Amino acid sequence: MTQTHDATRRTTEDTDPHAWLEDVEGADQLTWVRERNAHAENALGGERFEAMRAEILEVLDSTEKIPAVVQRGEYLYNFWTDADHERGLWRRTTWESYRTDRPEWEVLIDVDALGAEEGVNWVWHGAHVLKPSHTRALVALSRGGSDADVTREFDLETKTWVEDGFTREESKGGMGWADETGDAVWVYTDFGNGSMTTSGYPRTVRRWQRGTPLAEAPEVFAGRSDDMVIGAGRDQTPGFERDIVFRHLAFYSSETYLLRDDALTLLEVPRSSEPDLFREWLTVELREEWTPEGGDTTYPGGALLAIPLEAFLAGERRFEVLYTPSARTSLAGATWTRHHLVLNILDDVSNRLEVVTPPTAGSETPWRRRPLDLSGGTDGTVVPALATIAVSAIDPDTSDALWLTTTGFLTPTTLSRLDLDADGATTSLEPLKSLPAYFDASGLEVEQHFVRSADGTRVPYFQVAAAETTTDRNPAPTLLYGYGGFEISRVPAYSGSVGRAWLSRGGVYVVANIRGGGEYGPRWHQAALKENRHRAYEDFAAVARDLAARGVADRAHLGAQGGSNGGLLMGNMLTGYPELFGAIVCQVPLLDMKRYSHLLAGASWMAEYGDPDDPEQWEFIRTFSPYHLIDENRDYPPILFTTSTRDDRVHPGHARKMAARLIEAGKDVTSYENIEGGHGGAATNAQAAFMQALAFEFLWQRIG
Missing domain, CATH: 3.40.50.1820 (Alpha/Beta hydrolase fold, catalytic domain)
Structure with a gap:
């Protein structure tokens, strides 16, 4: 069936009689919206609608939901919503408590209370905890759930906002720590005329030192107005601290720079690829076929490559191929633990996991590979058929432990902890939380x-x-x-x-x-x-x-x-x-x-x-x-x-x-x-x- 119709000419490309509805918050436009909403509520309201709304809300507000957590230092942090906290609580607990049926939570920020106090309909957008001290956090809040948000500095010891701390006003963009002392941040936001791209995202990034005006923060990188977004961040891995500037030219085209001694070094990989740095390694996930300059090997699109970063910067282009796609497989994700890289492979839209282990520094031994063992339970597996498996590292700086999540259309989600040994073998698989049916x-x-x-x-x-x-x-x-x-x-x-x-x-x-x-x-x-x-x-x-x-x-x-x-x-x-x-x-x-x-x-x-x-x-x-x-x-x-x-x-x-x-x-x-x-x-x-x-x-x- 053709997708072209004669009706195309019925609406001219220069005249749109409904263009007035693009004024998002105009009085007439919102009147039109309210009239349509009233029509919808009248048409769809009723006994069944109310029953379904109540049933769905009971699920969303359930106190039996899995409290998803991230480990930062000695604590596990979670953001939680329920019937009593519809805007949510940012809170934390310990491993010992989390393993219990009813963990004890220390509330850090009550978003409902904050919104009531400030008269703003705040929506939680996340927090960035300072490493390695874990004493401060940069908290992002959105007005009404929009992509544009604000960032404020929060003291995790006193559980209060930092007076005269780092603050980013409402804009699309972000802020992240730029050193380990907490005295500098990376900021990419709306700095005024010409600072945003045509896509509505930041075009420039600055490094802001505590105690100085944001307006005087030096600009580290500026992209073009037709780029998508510019930003920066810091890899705070102990012993491998480094600053990274990214330039997204378009959705599938980007450049990554290392900032060393105030000089930017471009990682010379295809713009369509996704480079990643972990400790001494550079991995590159390809979207398109690539023959590195000066090399004689062509790597296929969809492959995952690895090379020591310093060797790459010195001009070496001989990569280790960690994954090659087939007609029915693709790489769904790659997760580093302290000593291993876990590959999540989709095979006809079903997951399987592999552990690849790099050689130690200076070793000539090859990368090792083995399936990730998920056996457990009476039937020999913890993963139902036609289900989804996801893994993420608990603390890649210090351990080879993984969060393991399994879920299926008819199988309530389960969260477990999985630990690997030096060879990448599973040493323990500990179920932690499960959704009720x-x-x-x-x-x-x-x-x-x-x-x-x-x-x-x-x-x-x-x-x-x-x-x-x-x-x-x-x-x-x-x-x-x-x-x-x-x-x-x-x-x-x-x-x-x-x-x-x-x-x-x-x-x-x-x-x-x-x-x-x-x-x-x-x-x-x-x-x-x-x-x-x-x-x-x-x-x-x-x-x-x-x-x-x-x-x-x-x-x-x-x-x-x-x-x-x-x-x-x-x-x-x-x-x-x-x-x-x-x-x-x-x-x-x-x-x-x-x-x-x-x-x-x-x-x-x-x-x-x-x-x-x-x-x-x-x-x-x-x-x-x-x-x-x-x-x-x-x-x-x-x-x-x-x-x-x-x-x-x-x-x-x-x-x-x-x-x-x-x-x-x-x-x-x-x-x-x-x-x-x-x-x-x-x-x-x-x-x-x-x-x-x-x-x-x-x-x-x-x-x-």
Whole structure:
């Protein structure tokens, strides 16, 4: 099916009658928003909606959630929200206490109390603890959940804000420690006229010394106005302390510099690659094939390479190849512990872990490799089939211990501690915390299926359904979820919200692993960039057709959902494949692809979609610009748009304008705009439960 319609000419490229809705906080615009919100609440409110909202909120506010922690010094730090603390608590505990069923927490910052005291709807954005003393932290807070935030210095001993401490005013950007004494920080923020890129992020970075005015802090690096973002940070690994400046030219193009003796040294690796430094090692994850200058070896895209940093800086280009992709595998992540590097490999979207161990300094021995042993329990494994495994280092400066997280669609998430010995063998596997079962999964099963897309490409998808779904061939209400962009993989994960509001009520849940994502590495992502964007949409449509062919869902019972780039996917399902779906949920979406690069952070995504101001590129971009593909004479499935007034990443004007055009054309449109929430769409658990219940109620009404 072609994605180009005669309706393209119905909206001229120079005149947009709905452009007025791009004024985010204008009085008339917010009146329009409130009217649409009232319509949505009236249409979707009711007994089932209230029941689902309460069920979802109970999950989000549950005191039985796993308190995710990071170790900093002797403490484990956690950020926690529940019914009594909807904005959250930043707190800490000890290992001894964390191992108990009811840890004792020392509260450091009560964000609800802080917001009430200051009259600001603060949303937690994280904290950066000073090493090695762990006595101070740089805390980031956002107004209403926007990407723009502030940074303040906090004393971890007195548990108070530092008077006259380091402070960064509201802006997109960041601040991080620049030495071990805590007397200097790296700052990249809005310094005034000309200091931000066209993408809306910092263009310059400064090193700010305590006791001096920020305005006088020396500029260390400045990028170009059409770069994406500039920043800096400090590697505080004991014995390997160093400063690093990064320049992101675009989403998949960056440069990394070492700052030594006030001189910047560029790491001469491909701009499309991802270099990483750990102790004496430089690793390079390639997105594209690379033959180093002066070398005779070509390394494939998707490979992970390693070399001693000092040898590389001296001109050596003979790398150790730690991972090479295959047709069905990709590297999902690489995690350093004190003595090992743990590789997380996706094999047809299922994880397996390997431990690679570098030679000791000065040794001529090769890198060693072994599978990571996850055996345990009565059945010999702690990982269910078709589940997701993730690892992260607990404290790579001092130990070979790992956080191990396992989760599946029907398997509540479990957090364990795993310890490795000098050879990379597992010495202990200690389960620490598990989610309760938030819904009854009996009678449900998870399957993985594959379907051929329009060009013959094999596309995987996961299906969660009652065991008899594909045998009785009675179409069931089915929700098909997708994303397909920015090399982000969609893998199995436990969701109490989906379980309670959808699966427990008889719905089928499907996740499509379409091109544009990272399920098969860079090649899977690059296959759907720019002029090839249609492949992601063809993949999603192929999954929808396969569900029908297998008797899972016909059009009347099939809904689709996606947000952000997935919202663009939903817009293209609406305009390009309306005959496949009975309802569509389109969340915080991009939709006007002629204007996207001029709205908020849109310019930073041109590496993904292309430049609409270039006439040649607009010719292919217009074929996946849903706002320009609306045909008033075509039948479309009912659609729900959700967005946030405080989203300063994807402009709410996309959803507003698309809704307005479809309403004007007499289509079945529901829209709701949350005032807070940023790009996540919600700033509190209560808001998140409301927004999720809206989507599920809309789907139950239309396809249930």
